[in-house]
Amino acid sequence: MIRLRLAALAVLAATLVATAAIAAPGPMTAIDLLELQRVSGPRVSPDGRLVLYTLGRADWKADEVIEDIWRVGIDGAAPRRMIEGPASAAEWAPDGRSFAFVAKRGGDTRKQIYVSPIDGGEPRRVGSRRTTPMDLRWSPDGGELYFLADVPETKASREARKGRLEPFEAPGQRRALWRMSVADGKVRRVVSGDFDVEAYDLSGEGRTILYRRAPSKLNDDNPRAELWLKASGGPDRRLTDNDYQERNPRLSPDGRSLLFIANAEGGRYATVNPNLFVMSLADGSLREIGAGEPWEIEAAEWAADARSVYVSATTGVRRELFAFDLDGRAPRPLARGDHSAEDMTLSEDGRTLVFLLASATAPAEVYRLDPRRPRPVAVTRVHAGLADRFLLPRQEAIRWTAADGQALEGLVTYPVGWTPGRRYPLIVQTHGGPRSSDVFNIFAYSRFNPLLATQGFMTLSVNYRGGTGYGDAFLQGMNGDYFRHADKDVLSGVDDLIERGLVDPDRLGAMGWSAGGHITNRLITVTDRFKAVASGAGVVDWPSMYLTSDTRWQRMEWFETPPYGTTARRDLYTDNSPLAALDKVRTPVLILAGEDDERVPASQSIMLYRALKDLNVETELYLAPGEPHNFRKLRHRLFQIDVQMDWFTRRVTGADYRPIRAPGDEVDDEGPEDPS
Numbered sequence: 001m002i003r004l005r006l007a008a009l010a011v012l013a014a015t016l017v018a019t020a021a022i023a024a025p026g027p028m029t030a031i032d033l034l035e036l037q038r039v040s041g042p043r044v045s046p047d048g049r050l051v052l053y054t055l056g057r058a059d060w061k062a063d064e065v066i067e068d069i070w071r072v073g074i075d076g077a078a079p080r081r082m083i084e085g086p087a088s089a090a091e092w093a094p095d096g097r098s099f100a101f102v103a104k105r106g107g108d109t110r111k112q113i114y115v116s117p118i119d120g121g122e123p124r125r126v127g128s129r130r131t132t133p134m135d136l137r138w139s140p141d142g143g144e145l146y147f148l149a150d151v152p153e154t155k156a157s158r159e160a161r162k163g164r165l166e167p168f169e170a171p172g173q174r175r176a177l178w179r180m181s182v183a184d185g186k187v188r189r190v191v192s193g194d195f196d197v198e199a200y201d202l203s204g205e206g207r208t209i210l211y212r213r214a215p216s217k218l219n220d221d222n223p224r225a226e227l228w229l230k231a232s233g234g235p236d237r238r239l240t241d242n243d244y245q246e247r248n249p250r251l252s253p254d255g256r257s258l259l260f261i262a263n264a265e266g267g268r269y270a271t272v273n274p275n276l277f278v279m280s281l282a283d284g285s286l287r288e289i290g291a292g293e294p295w296e297i298e299a300a301e302w303a304a305d306a307r308s309v310y311v312s313a314t315t316g317v318r319r320e321l322f323a324f325d326l327d328g329r330a331p332r333p334l335a336r337g338d339h340s341a342e343d344m345t346l347s348e349d350g351r352t353l354v355f356l357l358a359s360a361t362a363p364a365e366v367y368r369l370d371p372r373r374p375r376p377v378a379v380t381r382v383h384a385g386l387a388d389r390f391l392l393p394r395q396e397a398i399r400w401t402a403a404d405g406q407a408l409e410g411l412v413t414y415p416v417g418w419t420p421g422r423r424y425p426l427i428v429q430t431h432g433g434p435r436s437s438d439v440f441n442i443f444a445y446s447r448f449n450p451l452l453a454t455q456g457f458m459t460l461s462v463n464y465r466g467g468t469g470y471g472d473a474f475l476q477g478m479n480g481d482y483f484r485h486a487d488k489d490v491l492s493g494v495d496d497l498i499e500r501g502l503v504d505p506d507r508l509g510a511m512g513w514s515a516g517g518h519i520t521n522r523l524i525t526v527t528d529r530f531k532a533v534a535s536g537a538g539v540v541d542w543p544s545m546y547l548t549s550d551t552r553w554q555r556m557e558w559f560e561t562p563p564y565g566t567t568a569r570r571d572l573y574t575d576n577s578p579l580a581a582l583d584k585v586r587t588p589v590l591i592l593a594g595e596d597d598e599r600v601p602a603s604q605s606i607m608l609y610r611a612l613k614d615l616n617v618e619t620e621l622y623l624a625p626g627e628p629h630n631f632r633k634l635r636h637r638l639f640q641i642d643v644q645m646d647w648f649t650r651r652v653t654g655a656d657y658r659p660i661r662a663p664g665d666e667v668d669d670e671g672p673e674d675p676s
Contacts, residue, residue, distance in 0.1 A: 027416070027454040028390040029660050030641040033445055034058055034634060037382050038065065041088070041343065042366045044354040045096045048347030049074055050118070051354055051379055052082070052090045052099055053366055060663045063633045069101055071118065074352065074368060076379050082116060083123065089134060094142045100126075102133055113145060115182060127185025131173070135199070140206040145180045146190065148197055171196075171216045177209070191230060198225060201251045201258075207232045210239075210251050210258055219551035223269060227260070229281070239284065244269035246277075248299055252306040256281055259289075259309055261297050265472075271479055271557050272472045276300055276311060276324065290324045290331055294471035296437065298342060303371065304350025310334065310371065312342045312355070314469040316409050317397045319439050321355065323371060334374040335367070338397070340439045341376075354379065360395035360413075362386060363443045391416045393453030395442050400496035402489055409470070410493050411438055411461040412502075413449045424458040425507035425653050428494055431461065432514030434478065434486070435554075437469040438462075446513055446536075446630075448641045455649055455657065457509075460497060464489035464519070482542075482558045482576040487522045494529075505529070509652045511644065513537055514600060514629065521608060524589060525581035532651035534590040534644045537600040537629060540608040541579040543570075550598040582611045588618040590647045592640060594627030620647075635662050 038056035045051070051074060054067040069083035069090045083090075087103040097118055104111045105125070111132045116123035126145065130152040137146040150173040166172075176192035177200055191197050191211055200211035214225035227239040227246050239258075240246060246260035258281065261274045267286075273296045276289045290297075295313040302309055308325045321334035321341045335341045339359040346353050353371050357378075358364035363386075366379040386392070395413045402408055415424050429447060431438045438461040442449040452459055463470065465477025465485040477485045490510075497503040510533040512520040517538020524533055539545045543563035546552055556562060559572045574580050589612055593605040602623055609621035622643065624636045631637050642659040649657040 025387065025389055025391050028392070028450040030448065030451060030638055030645070031660050031662070032390065033443070033448060033450060033641070034637055036363055036443060039356065039364045039366060039380055039382055040067070041090065042345055042354050042356060042379075043090055043092055043099075044074070044345045044347050044352055044368075045092050045118075046094060046348040047096050048349065048352035050096070051366055051368075052092065053380065054085075054088065054090065055081075055382065058634055060634060063635055065634070069099075072366070072380055074354075074379060076381060079380065080120070082118075082120065083114075089136050091136045091138060093138055094140060100136050100138065100145055102136065113147065113180065115145075125185075126182055127180050127187055129187075133178075137200075137202055139179075139202070140204065143182055145182060146200070146202065147178055147180070148175055148200070149178055150175050151189075151192060169216075169218060175217070177211060191228075191236070199247075199249055201249055203251050203255050204253055205255070208251065208255060210249050212246060212249055214245075220553050223553060227258070239279065239281075242267065242269070247274070250300065250302055252302050253304060254306040257306065259300055259302065261300060270472075271476050273297070273468050273475055276309065278309070278326065289326065290322075293331065294469070294474075296468035299344060301344050301346055304346065304348070310344055310346070310353060312344060314437050314439065316437065316469045317411055317439050317463065321353075321374075332374075334369060334371060335376045338440050340364075340441060341367075358441055358443075360411075360440045360442050361392070390450065391454060392450055393442060394418070395440060395449070397440075398496070400493060402485075402492045404485075406465065406474075406485070406489070408489055408493065409463050411440065412497070413442055413453055413459040413461075415456045415458055416453045418458075421501070423501065423504040424456060425509070426494065426497060426503040427452055427457050427459045427509045427511060427648060427652075428490060429459055429461045430464065430486075430490055430510070430512035430516035430519045431467065432512070432516050433468075434464075434466040434515035434518075435468055435475065436515075437467050445637050445641065448645065451641065451645055452648075455645070455655065456653065457648070458497070458503060460493050462490045462493040479557050480560055481572060482518075483522050486519055487526060490519060490523065491527065491529075507531060507652050509533060509648045511536070511648075517600070521578040522576075524585045524587045525578050526584075528586045530587050532588045532590070532647055534592065534647055535605075535608065536592045536640075537594065537597055538591075538604065538608070539600060540577065540582075540604050540611070542573045542577045544607075545600065545604055546573075548601045548603065579607065579611065582608075582617075583615060585612060585615065585617050588647075588651055589620075590644065591619065591621040592643070593621075593623055594629060594631060595623045595625050596627060597629045599629040635665075638662055 035058045040054050042053045055070050056065040056067045059066045066085045068085040069087050071082050072079040087101050089102040091100050100115050102111050113126045114123040131150040133147040133149045135148045175196040177190045177197045179190050180187045195213040196217050198212045209230040215221045222245040223243050225245045229237045244262045244264045248261045250259050259278050265272050276297045279286045295315050298312040300309050300311045308323050319340040320336045322331040324331050341357045343356045354368050356364040357367040362383045367376045369376050393413050399409050498505050508530045510530050513536035517535045520533050520535045521538045546563050560569045563573050591605045593602045612619040646657045649655045
């Protein structure tokens with residue numbers, strides 16, 4: 001009997017050990033990172049009891065992220081998938097009994113508008129559109145749905161265009177504002193003309209429409225976009241006439257004012273952090289709310305009483321929520337901390353503010369708070385237990401001072417198993433924009449910090465001058481000379497970590513995408529400290545970049561003039577173009593870009609590659625077929641991670657990296673393969 005008991009105890013002990021071993025967190029792979037579900041688009045119900053949100057999941061068969069629509073109680077209870085995607089744009093009906101969304105279902109040849117009961121009944125298609133609807137809004141009585149969509153092309157127009165060349169950047173199909181009957185699907189235009197409607201908002205009683213229209217969909221026409229008001233019983237009224245774009249336009253609940261966000265100062269466009277403005281509809285008077293704050297205002301929503309505005313603001317390495325009272329008092333904090341808080345939605349009574357909150361310990365989840373007694377509470381728990389599954393690195397903010405005395409800030413992500421006193425290899429990461437800021441987050445697939453940390457790398461993200469969230473003078477650090485400070489700021493952060501004894505100066509790498517790619521291309525011309533770099537969609541020649549990119553007008557600030565004409569500042573363009581100094585490069589360079597990128601055309605990456613090859617510099621170039629500025633296909637994202645991980649581990653640390661193939665693909669032990 002004793003032997004039996006001892007045997008049973010031994011079996012139990014072995015079982016517990018095995019269970020513990022199975023449950024122990026392991027390293028995150030590229031597949032794990034890409035398969036993290038992504039929460040987005042929260043919408044609180046009018047009564048504040050439920051939340052709709054979209055949940056993105058990796059579908060390797062479709063080679064894309066598919067978004068489903070989910071419902072959850074405001075207390076986090078009973079999460080339920082309502083619509084299997086692809087689906088988007090979920091919007092509550094005023095009575096809270098149903099919601100509208102956009103999807104391509106059944107026999108649809110293109111995306112259509114559907115309405116689904118909230119109790120889970122079968123969705124019903126409303127009408128049939130020949131162009132894709134977007135930005136849905138319900139009329140206050142719930143009888144109609146407003147939306148934006150291109151004006152369908154007529155059959156005669158299509159026939160006339162066959163075989164005919166169109167002028168480059170011709171306006172094409174105009175985007176209009178439409179109204180559709182929920183009962184029978186009948187549609188009529190609300191606002192249309194020889195312009196494009198870009199955004200709109202409805203008043204609480206439904207009799208007034210605020211909309212923004214622009215000469216075309218081209219990015220360079222953004223400054224020419226203006227706000228208009230459509231009220232029943234009268235002609236449309238133009239509200240603004242300026243040289244900047246009014247973003248996030250919102251009518252106040254009392255119908256007396258509107259708000260918007262703009263890069264403006266003194267009534268004109270300026271290189272300043274986006275500011276919040278409120279306009280009186282009675283006399284058109286305009287005032288800035290929260291003037292003097294150094295933050296970047298990302299989004300804004302009216303409080304229910306129209307006496308204050310809730311904003312999401314980038315405050316350096318954090319994105320936080322505040323309440324700005326219209327009486328001019330100092331902003332009240334709603335959600336502060338080492339996180340990124342954004343995408344707000346408010347219940348009808350104004351007592352429940354729902355938003356997304358992400359941090360260095362978890363991807364975005366839905367949170368809620370009462371603005372009167374703000375204390376953020378989690379609603380969804382999609383990523384609960386993530387730290388029990390994976391070995392996750394620690395991320396913290398650091399500050400240092402550049403050689404010229406400028407205070408700088410960044411984020412350090414420590415290697416898994418970090419030991420004080422040891423020096424680690426470093427990958428320095430630079431953000432895009434450049435008018436943006438790195439905020440707390442380790443789960444971006446484009447940064448793959450958990451994978452780098454597992455391989456023993458420390459990473460540093462530097463918020464360099466020219467970025468947002470640190471005041472207007474900081475943002476203007478690129479004006480008149482793009483690389484006056486940016487590359488030096490990045491290198492000063494590297495030096496700071498070396499001085500702290502955290503980093504091995506002989507094992508350094510660098511990476512960046514878009515503006516981060518610009519800086520990476522610059523770094524290899526001013527230093528050979530890096531053992532390897534990865535340049536993503538980066539510029540090498542500013543004159544050709546200026547004239548081939550889909551956006552130009554803001555870039556003139558960096559170079560004072562366009563690159564053409566007798567008064568052009570060619571010296572600034574040349575001095576800031578890495579192309580002019582590529583003969584100094586000794587660093588192995590990996591280059592990645594989207595073949596169909598309009599923001600930073602692939603020709604920039606091809607020029608860089610061919611020049612380096614001619615100069616006998618070790619380099620590789622991968623162009624992702626059919627991809628725009630940021631990759632969309634899962635396998636292209638996987639390759640993007642794998643090839644950079646392989647590049648850095650082999651050249652910076654001399655280690656091997658074993659890629660994991662996409663589910664369903666053949667295993668290849670010879671390293672990453674070009675997905676084209």
